Structures are given as structure tokens and as C-alpha cells.
Amino acid sequence: MIYDVIVAGAGVIGGMVARELTKYKLNVCILEKESDVACGASKANSGIIHGGFDPEPETLKAKMNTAGISKLYETAKMLHVPHKQNGSLVCAFGEEEEPAIHELYERGLENGIQGMSILTGDEARALEPELSEAITLVLNIPSAGIICPYELTIAAVGNAMDNGATLKTNFEIAAIQRANGIYTVTAKDGQSVQGRFVVNCAGAYSDKISAMVGDDSFTIIPRAGEYLLLDKSEGVRVSRTIFQVPSKEGKGILVSPTVDNNLLTGPTALRVRTSGSTETTDDGLAIVRNLSKKSVPGVDYRQVITSFSGVRASVATGDFIIEPAKNAENFVNVAAIDSPGLTSCVAIAEYAVEILGSIGLELLANPAFDGTRPDPHFIKKMSDEEKSAYIAEHPAYGRIICRCEMVSEGEIRDAIRRNPPAHDVDGVKRRTRSGMGRCQGGFCMPYVMKLIAEENGVPMEQVTKKGKDSNLATGRI
Numbered sequence: 001m002i003y004d005v006i007v008a009g010a011g012v013i014g015g016m017v018a019r020e021l022t023k024y025k026l027n028v029c030i031l032e033k034e035s036d037v038a039c040g041a042s043k044a045n046s047g048i049i050h051g052g053f054d055p056e057p058e059t060l061k062a063k064m065n066t067a068g069i070s071k072l073y074e075t076a077k078m079l080h081v082p083h084k085q086n087g088s089l090v091c092a093f094g095e096e097e098e099p100a101i102h103e104l105y106e107r108g109l110e111n112g113i114q115g116m117s118i119l120t121g122d123e124a125r126a127l128e129p130e131l132s133e134a135i136t137l138v139l140n141i142p143s144a145g146i147i148c149p150y151e152l153t154i155a156a157v158g159n160a161m162d163n164g165a166t167l168k169t170n171f172e173i174a175a176i177q178r179a180n181g182i183y184t185v186t187a188k189d190g191q192s193v194q195g196r197f198v199v200n201c202a203g204a205y206s207d208k209i210s211a212m213v214g215d216d217s218f219t220i221i222p223r224a225g226e227y228l229l230l231d232k233s234e235g236v237r238v239s240r241t242i243f244q245v246p247s248k249e250g251k252g253i254l255v256s257p258t259v260d261n262n263l264l265t266g267p268t269a270l271r272v273r274t275s276g277s278t279e280t281t282d283d284g285l286a287i288v289r290n291l292s293k294k295s296v297p298g299v300d301y302r303q304v305i306t307s308f309s310g311v312r313a314s315v316a317t318g319d320f321i322i323e324p325a326k327n328a329e330n331f332v333n334v335a336a337i338d339s340p341g342l343t344s345c346v347a348i349a350e351y352a353v354e355i356l357g358s359i360g361l362e363l364l365a366n367p368a369f370d371g372t373r374p375d376p377h378f379i380k381k382m383s384d385e386e387k388s389a390y391i392a393e394h395p396a397y398g399r400i401i402c403r404c405e406m407v408s409e410g411e412i413r414d415a416i417r418r419n420p421p422a423h424d425v426d427g428v429k430r431r432t433r434s435g436m437g438r439c440q441g442g443f444c445m446p447y448v449m450k451l452i453a454e455e456n457g458v459p460m461e462q463v464t465k466k467g468k469d470s471n472l473a474t475g476r477i
Helices: 012-021 060-079 098-110 121-127 149-162 203-211 282-295 341-358 384-393 409-417 425-432 445-456
Strands: 002-008 028-031 088-092 117-120 137-141 145-147 166-168 173-179 182-187 192-200 221-230 241-244 254-257 263-266 304-314 321-324 331-335 400-402
Touching: 002 012, 002 182, 012 028, 012 149, 012 341, 028 149, 028 192, 060 145, 060 149, 060 341, 088 098, 088 121, 098 117, 098 137, 117 121, 121 137, 149 166, 149 341, 149 425, 192 203, 192 341, 203 304, 203 331, 221 282, 241 282, 254 282, 263 282, 321 341, 331 341, 400 409, 400 445, 409 425, 409 445, 425 445
Parallel strands: 002 028, 002 192, 028 166, 088 241, 192 331
Antiparallel strands: 088 137, 117 137, 173 182, 182 192, 221 263, 221 304, 241 254, 254 263, 321 331
16 A cells, blocks of 8 residues: 555654644554654653743744644643643742843743743742742743643544554664655565655654655754652642743753642753663752752652653754755655644644645545544543443443552553554553552553453463563463
């Protein structure tokens, strides 16, 4: 089969581009080198819906951020992705940093951001009592929010698949050739896919994909961001996302609640050797602990339940790259999508598809397109009476597999069956939160493995943690 469009990369950008393409009468194929979607920066970032005050005016970042905020809130509702418009505060510590607050305020106005205000330290502490006494001036951005980035990615790809798109995982692109107007994209293992147009959404590897068609006009600078995730007992420290005055390296260390009521602190912004350098370091996590306590001194780091690192894809210009490739027809680069890429993802997808239309892709509306998705968390939103009635008819939803997060067998089986299906333990984890609690899967993992094995008709020895060679069991004793 020759697809109309091949999307390289199943992160949040690739997922949203694919979903946008299925609004039209097009055959779309998504290629992902990992065993599941959302395995790069889309699963390892702050999950912040940025208020739009930070990007330099007139840049693509500024335009996409400003346009993307309302579009993301709307899309999250349609796809039943957990999110909250909780607002954010940017904090200055002393007179030396206060001018930056005024500059960010003016920049936000220039970017078209409404509703911002400047607060004194005392006014900010009236809103967030645990803020440091050293904070003297604060930029308040009510339009900002938080969202689950990996659930957003899963929902975007799943909705694209529900509307006809094809997903191919474990497809690591090794070569791209074009002949007679058709691209042939070949994987390392020899399998290949053909299409008329290609959209490069390969994140930290997008420069390598672009170079395969002769466009080496940009080089990705990989920067690692390390995070600490704390137990839900710490999630009440703040209700808003707390930033410090940003530096040239990024928006700095934040302290933020998550949509699941944990507390998240980080990230660092350290340049790393490769795009796959996602290890955490003692030095990096020490920076996170020390600088986050500068904003919220009471954070109790004895309550850390996990740490992680994600690599963001930056370029020297500091802006997004969303444009047709140089020296290659019918190929669009959507690259260098670092912060605020998550906030901008829906706007970026719309812009990328507009570019495809401008270079020859025929965009005929798909009357069968359905932009909504059933709520995967419906059982948790029921009253006790509704749950009892539902469980009486569907007993699997009454068997709790993950006690920390109260995830049932029914929810796990749904995650294995629903687009895009979970094939491994981490895939189930990202879709249901099974294994994300205090014990980090210590109790529920064997049960999750058993369900995956049953649903796929394979022995337990073939069930992996995250695909490839991450097998969890070697045999029965």
C-alpha cells in the first residue's frame, strides 16, 4: 500500500499531526522506533500548559504557544485527557530579579496573553502560603495549566487510529529514498513503508531523519531535564505551578502539582552527549532539590517515589522548525519542538497540515471523522452506587490489581485492547497508572504481566517491561 502521508515519530507532535490529517480523506501511517507511543520527551516532561509570556514575540514559539493554549484545552476535553487550568506564578527573589517580571509581563502582552497580573510577594503568599518569604515580586498567569503528557499522546494517536490511521511500532528508520514521486522509508530490520508525503516529527532524532533526504540545515542540541516525583501527600504544597525567573537555559526549576495530585519538581537543562542520554545523576537531582526548596522550602524529599529524565530537542536558533525540507519535495520538518511544544501541539499540527496543503497534498474533508474518544477513566468518575451497578454486570472492574492507584482488571484489559494497544508493562502503566504509586509496581506487576500474557496469547516469559530485550521473567520455578 502507498500511503498519502507518513508521519515519522509517535510523540505528542506526531500524534497530533496524524490526528489532524485524519480530518481529511487520507491514508496515514505513523512510524515509531520504540515499542509504544510517547516513549521519548512526550513521557518525560513537566506536563505544563505554558501561559505564553516567555517566548520571544514574532517567533514560531510565541505564535504557536499563544494559539495553542485554548486549542489544547479544547482538544483535551474532547479526548478525555486529564488536565487542569490551575494557573502559574513566576517568582523573583529580590530587587535584582524584579525587572525580569516586568519584562515578562510586557512580553506576554505583546504575545497576546490576557489576564496576567503582577503581585507582591505577600499577595502571592496569600494565594500560595508555602511560597518562600524571599519572593518579592510575582507574575500571575491564570491561563496556564497542567496536563498528563503521555495520556495526551496516547489519546492523540489512538484517536488518529480510530479514524483510520495505521501505527507501526518497533520501526527504527534507517533510510529514506524517493523515486517516481514516492518515498520508501526503510527500517533497520528491513521492513519498509511507502508514501507520497512525509512529516518528520522524530523529536531528538529529527535532524538525522532530515539528513536522510539531503536536508542537513539544522542540528539537534540534546538537553536533559531531570525530575523528582513525590507522593500525593506532597501534592498539596501548592495549587499552582511555581516558576523562578527563567534563564537563557530555560524556564528553570519548577514546583508543580500534577493532574494526579502528586508533586513534581525539576527540570535541569544540561546538554548531554546523545539524544538517548536519559539517565539521572546525583548532581542533577541535587540541583532539583536545592533550587525547588528556594521557591517552596517545605517540600519533603523523603516522599520521593521516583526520578526520571527526558531529553528535549533544541537548536541554536532557539525556535521551532516547521517548514518544508530543503532539497526534498513533499517532505516537511516539524523539528526542534522543545518547550512550549506540549502547549503548542494542536496549533503545530494544524500549521503543519496547512504547509502540506500548500505544497500539494489534497485536503478533502473526511465526513466520518470523529474527534472524540471514550473516557478511559470513566469508572473512577462514577458514584459508589453507579460503580456497584456497573461492577455487578462487569465483574472485572471490581477486581483491583493496583492497590496504590486503585486500578482494576477491567481497566487494564481495556488498555491492552484499545487503540493504541499496550503491549508491555510500561504501556499499561502509562494508560492506567498501574505501578505509578508508592510501591512502583512492586505488588501489581506480576498480575499486570499475567493479563498481558492472557490478552495476547503468549507465555509470561515473552512479556516485557518496555519492549525489545526488557523481559521480566525467564522461566517458571
